Amino acid sequence: MKIAILGMGCPKCKMTEQNVREACKALGLDAEITHVADPKEFARIGVRITPAVVVDGTVLFSGRVPDVEELKEALGKFRS
């Protein structure tokens, strides 16, 4: 599974990435995590407010930093 974190390097985006990594670790997920910093790409995906977490093309969170628990729940649904 591919997880993209959308953001232009602001502290919130870094926090989001950290939380995603933590959640993946906790779930034992082997995900490919990338950081997307190009706003043209944001528009193409349909995200208006960063930070955002996109999993295999689906926007899971946008506009706020999701905490590890939320991420575990949301990512867990995607695992199957």
Place this chain on the structure above:
Amino acid sequence: MLDVLLGGVTALKDYVATHVLTCLVPAFLLAGGIVSFMNREVILEYLGEQRSKVVSFSLASVASFFVAACSCTVIPVASGLYFGGASVGVAFIVLWVAPATNILALTYTGSLLGVSLAIARVVAALLIAFVVGGVMSFVFRKEQLHPSSEGNRRPKGNILEKKSAFLLLLVLLSLLLPNYLVRSGPYLHKVLLWALLTLGFAVYAKYALPPKARQEWIRETLWFVRLIFPLLLFGVFIVGVVGKLLPETWIRTWLGGNGIRSSFLATLIGAMSYFATLTEAPFVSTLMKLGMGKGPALALLLTGPGLSLPNWLAIARVFGGKKALVYVLTIILLGTLVGWFFGNFVFTP
């Protein structure tokens, strides 16, 4: 040397003693509330629609007031609008208005520097916004992206629930009233009024909001505290040091009065250096005590948080160098003019 550092420490001490409770705490709570309660997606959906210039520019100006209280989010928001189909004018209005005069910076300016400068800040920022929007649309009229108008008139959600709107109003009052009503007398009076109002909205929040919304609110507020508070303290310290280092005569000569040169220099300082949201107010306050004129002060308040060198580069990277150049030059020109105009014709000397 010691004297200079002491200046910084004194400034910091004064600032912490008289501003943290009655200015910063409510300001952070307000910012957190706006971010967690307002549905910014809906606001942006309205902005993305094709409308006449007057309507879309006005909408963009008013919406930016509430969209981003933090300057790090405004570039992605503006570029998202642009690449999502909004006009180039609208995108740059958002880019300008959100940091230059968002509701947070505005209430804070008012409580620190007085009502007249706060009002001038809004009026001037909106004037500049319209001109910037017009200039950008005119210069880049050929480049306008024409998105496939899918005719997506899907129903939009509410921007703000009634209960949370009322709560935000209460928080706003707790920020404004102590600073405007209690203008003299001991600081304790301010604190008492503030405590009373804070208790009021805390009780309201407890009964009117579901626990999840409250948690979200507190979490966003803490984000602002963590992001801005260290920068603010550092900024105030630097301002204290600068105030000691710069001779008053120097400031009087270069930034005093309301001449076009003072205004231009103030604009340039503001346009190049980075001010985290809110730090521009104590900076301007110190410079004014040392003799900066009101017009240049306004110019600095506007361009300080709105533009900075790193910000130029980011805009150039996202929108292209030509647009960044036109934008920055327009802002510097307008900032200078506005500072000069307000200094000479609006603020009576």
